[in-house]
Amino acid sequence: MGDANLDAYSRRLRRIHETTVGEPRQLISASWRRSKAAGVDPESRAAPLVYDGSLIRDVRESHPLQPVLPMLAETLRRMADESEHIMIVTDAEGRILWRDGDLGTMRRADVVGLADGHHWSEISVGTNGIGTALATRKPVHVYSEEHLLRVLHCWSCSSAPIIDPDTDTVLGCVDVSGITRSLHPATVALVATTAKLAEARLALMMHERDERLRRKYDSLVQRTGVLITKTGRVLAGDHSGRLGARITLPEPGGTDCPAGILEPFFDGYLLRPASRTEALPLRLAFLGEGPPIARYGDRFLTLSLRHAEILTLLALYPSGLTAEQLSYYLYGDEGNPATIRPEIYRLRAQLGEAVAAKPYRLVAPLTADFLELRQLLTANDPEAVARAYAGPLLPRSESPEIRSARDELEVQVRASLLTHGSADALWTYAQTVNGRDDFQILERVAAALPSSDHRAAAARARLSP
Structure with a gap:
């Protein structure tokens, strides 16, 4: 032009x-x-x-x-x-x-x-x-x-x-x-x-790296794993072809993925089958004023408040949460997803394979006192509710999402007992931190029990100025 x-x-x-x-x-x-x-x-x-x-x-x-x-x-x-x-x-x-x-x-x-x-x-x-x-x-x-x-x-x-x-x-x-x-x-x-x-x-250069890695793999006496590159490509050992050409790698610091367990191998990984042993059950006890306790298999663990908060959120959202969602539920608009990942790594050091990633979720058989309380409230059984309610859910937590769940449980427990609860159930609730000085609950106890009952006397004493 x-x-x-x-x-x-x-x-x-x-x-x-x-x-x-x-x-x-x-x-x-x-x-x-x-x-x-x-x-x-x-x-x-x-x-x-x-x-x-x-x-x-x-x-x-x-x-x-x-x-x-x-x-x-x-x-x-x-x-x-x-x-x-x-x-x-x-x-x-x-x-x-x-x-x-x-x-x-x-x-x-x-x-x-x-x-x-x-x-x-x-x-x-x-x-x-x-x-x-x-x-x-x-x-x-x-x-x-x-x-x-x-x-x-x-x-x-x-x-x-x-x-x-x-x-x-x-x-x-x-x-x-x-x-x-x-x-x-x-x-x-x-x-x-x-x-x-x-x-x-x-x-x-990629093919040269692959060949070096294959030679290392071929030198193994027992080749029991699948050879994976550091970018997730399958190089050798997948004789059935079930993995395809590439797998999704875990987040940095993790070793488990849906396909199995990854072990570092020179400039790549060996993917070994996940253990087929039965998953250990996880039990959470987070209601009341005591420290949050988890039982994982036969081990009892006293948890930090932050780890208890994360487990609570994962229990409330069983389909899983991303780092961004966890951060928002824990800290609100001030949250930073970068602070979540190291906490998850430390939590997994205690609970092993109970916590999975992408998204973060609980994969162990789970029971929790606050989840059981929710079910009892749905079943409209105030006597069982009174026995199960040990106090507020993680009372020291300032997480916006946990505070909302805690307040919701409190309102439902109190409404159930005031509407259908017996004197015994009302008195049981009156021994908790929120029920101890609840004017309406104490009035119901004093009115429902004979004046000679020590519980009625105690209720009247609490009502006195």
């Missing part, structure tokens, strides 16, 4: 950009809509800086693309030798990890943040080669006024995502950018080829 045609195309795109109507390419039109929905200001002057110079080296060294950066740099530099371009590699979020190229072009790029550590996702700077390639998982050429930001109208860029051959997730993006007149749209084909070269190199 000659200069005259480029100028004409640029003028046409400028008119489109002004009116945001009649976008020439559906890919760009869709990107503009996403960018505007994210609130990107077309008058923004530069991409935001997210990694300064003191951090970028460490970020680059720890990134999965680090092993292929030398190959990418060598390939793209050859392209730059013939033009005034810059070459860029980003992470999956569009943050620039590496840049090289023509010095004059890099100085101009610094002004708009097209440099190490700056963020070029669509939600940061709108439509651009890097952000749009990452959003669509496709090679993209964005020319001149196709950029949403006006300050980028003198730039064009060709970008392609790099896909992890192991997990099929986006690892990052490779990009060539330059002043509009110097970058031909056909550059995107060269950039896409470079991205494919990086993926091929990563695939080769």
Whole structure:
């Protein structure tokens, strides 16, 4: 395309950009809509800086693309030798990890943040080669006024995502950018080829790791487990094929998954069948003023308040809760899911396989005094309710959800006894922390029992000012 045609195309795109109507390419039109929905200001002057110079080296060294950066740099530099371009590699979020190229072009790029550590996702700077390639998982050429930001109208860029051959997730993006007149749209084909070269190199490295792991596995005298990579791919030992190509790995620090028990094995895992022994029963005693007690099998455990709260919530929600839900139920809007996971790990150290993950739930045969009390209330048996009620549910808990459950139980117990309870049941309730000074309960006891009954005398004494 000659200069005259480029100028004409640029003028046409400028008119489109002004009116945001009649976008020439559906890919760009869709990107503009996403960018505007994210609130990107077309008058923004530069991409935001997210990694300064003191951090970028460490970020680059720890990134999965680090092993292929030398190959990418060598390939793209050859392209730059013939033009005034810059070459860029980003992470999956569009943050620039590496840049090289023509010095004059890099100085101009610094002004708009097209440099190490700056963020070029669509939600940061709108439509651009890097952000749009990452959003669509496709090679993209964005020319001149196709950029949403006006300050980028003198730039064009060709970008392609790099896909992890192991997990099929986006690892990052490779990009060539330059002043509009110097970058031909056909550059995107060269950039896409470079991205494919990086993926091929990563695939080769993955297969080499797999082979090393298989050799370690084959050297075992007894191969009783299934060989799993650190990303969950099944490599060997699943002769029936029941696991498929990949399994879901547990959260960091966990060892159990629906398929069995994972054991670390060099750079992967051995998956062994879960124990077929009968699950130990779990009994929770959380009503009343004493410390919360759990019985797991034959062991009695005195629990911290936080662990008792977590077990209470898991018992109230048997289908399970995520870390976010647990955090909200425990702390309300101030909760942080990151504080839940270490508590769960410590709880599982005491209760072992009774607590499962994804979502967090109780898998042991469960009984609990507060759940049994709920059932008795439903059965409308006030005498049994009075015997089962030992006091409020975790009275020291400030968890919003547990306070709500506690208050609900209190109201139901008191209403059941006042409506249908015998004098014996009312007196039993009067020995609890909430019933001790309950004026209405004590009046009923004093009225229902003979004046010679010591319980009636005690009730009258409590009622006296």
